[in-house]
Amino acid sequence: MVSRVANVLKSVTILLGVAMSFTQISCVKDDAYVREIAEDANRPFEFQVPANFPEPVAMSSNPLTEAGVALGRNLFYEPLLSGTKNVSCATCHNQRKAFSDGLVLSNTGISGKPLQRHSPVIFNLAWTGIESGFFWDGGAKNLESQAFAPLTHPDEMGIFFPEMVARLEAIPEYVTLFLRAFQELPTAAGVAKALAQFQRTLISADSPYDRYRRGEDRAALGASALRGLTLVQQKCGNCHAGELFTDNQFHNNGLDSNFTDDSHEEVYFGRFRVSRNPTDLGAYKTPSLRNVMVSAPYMHDGRLSDISAVFDHYRTGVQAGATTDRSFYQPNGRIGIPITDEEMRDMITFLHGLTDNTYLNNDTYSNPHKK
Template sequence: MKTKLQYSSLTLMPAQCVRASAVVLRVCTLILCSVLLVSCSDSVQNTLDTPTDVRLAVPSNFPPIRYNLAANQISTDGFILGRTLFYDGTLSRDGTVSCGSCHQQSSAFTHHGHDLSHGIDDKLGNRNSPPVMNLAWQPHFFWDGGVHDLDLFSIAPIENPVEMDEKLDNVLAKLRSSPKYRSLFAKAFGSEDISTSRFLKALSQFMLMCVSSQSRYDSFVRHEGAVLSERERLGRTLFSQKCGACHSTDLFTDFSFRNNGLEQRTPFDSGRARITLQHEDIGKFKVPSVRNIALTAPYMHDGRIRTLEGVLNHYRFGMKVTPNIDSFFIRQGKNPGIDMTDNEAQLIIEFLHTLTDTDFTTRRILSEQ
């Protein structure tokens, strides 16, 4: 199967006020970047179990990448190492829980059917497991944005007592005692040294490659052949009007933290305020992407809503007047919410289904081997 890739074009910035040497330096950097991003334009994304040329491409309808690729150049061997680690229960205390346990490819790398993440010893987390998807574009991670760098992310689920309940140094010790991993690290990084940095960067390499950009919607907006029905196109317009303020760009999120009027539950989850300790952040959570949303039920930070209809019903009728509710939802003379008819809700749901990317959920190189 061949997958057509799109690449963003790079534009030279005006450099009138920059010294000539700086211009030369900048042009060289751009050329390097261009090589990095475009050099695979003739190649295809390898779909075999053993990829030969793993590269991260920027779909033309996506904004620029946030992740600093220069500090972690993706290689085929680094990707394979990262994939091996991602699906290895060795990362957990008793060997039973891998990253892939709660981030299943068939559900767009979420834990389908679980309202809360379900970890070691059948313990429950306090939040719904988010998708491992398009992370190269994400400025921060978790529902509360507590981690700012993908390379620092993986420590958290490993050390969380209700997820993998292991210690990072112990994971490294287990990997160092494994001839298989010493060999994989040597292939990926040039020597058998297994360090925190190499371990985390390899995991990042795999996760960065979990790009979802091949939905019917993507093909439609990139004029690659797919068509949307009239109802889906109507739904797209309605979504843009009623949901696009937060679920913006073709990543379908602005990555902001907002309070969407969910009734407070016990134990209370303060959300973003857990990180900032600011009163105005209480009950705010990151706006999630709606890509592959039809595959990632249940919804909200604690998985309290089971269906997409239920989500839209929350915005139409179910919002509470919470202390930090987002001003977007404030309506004159009514409870906070979004005005929407039954028909409009149905059209929006039909549009959301065009964001399902079955290439992403079945791409062999992202699967456990």
């Protein structure tokens, strides 16, 4: 058996042209199996950039492959990645809610305690670069490093990495998936890379707005929605910019004027927690307006329950402060965005036109463990 494993490892090394390090392989079949693994490892995932989108951010350190994306999809829905074996990434990220969860502050993690930040939506993350990063305050440089926070947080998934790896190694299907994706047995780094690959394939670009924008259906948006589109561009486009409907930057939108924070995690500091730049106090990343009508509640702490509350905030609730974004100040010095009731109705009509039902129901994004 030892000799057979050694021969197989030698074949894998020759075929892939990289150094391999396996500690335990129990069910390697034959050279054809090794060749199949090599072919899977080199088969790129066909990433289709929507015609109205800019080019995504290149991630040469973790290129998309069919095998890596497939592994990531399985792991995204895998409760074995949590300490209690009953919480997965999908617990807080429901596809029908644009991979948010509909809760103000989720309490569905392993501890049952409410989290301190609202669960964000997940889509079009392939267009997010390291300059803005991930999380509401940009605390993770990339999706790979981002994954480690929820996996290890005691109120989220709370897993101890050696235990997670041992669980995955004990399941032949996962051993095969890891061999196909990364030519190695399960590792914590491999989990993070696979999750990142899967999440980068989650593209929302087939809303009525997109079909109108690309000329596929010029009747996809009615008169009210078209008026709303113009108003959103005029009144919200400073932050919710371009085809992604976000600038992926950080702004203090006047939710608070006091940012005192005695907590260990400094979650009330906003971007300042990461940058330590005083001008970033209370600033959070701009979420996309795409699928906004199915992803309530809103803001980094979920405090605004519905879209009407969001408009009320921007019309009359923006608080003045030293770091409140200057774009919320009118030429006359008043703070807030002037929006009439009629304009709000048209804008909401347009926001419905950003709901991508194809994305929300795409079987390739769904739970592969449910047959």
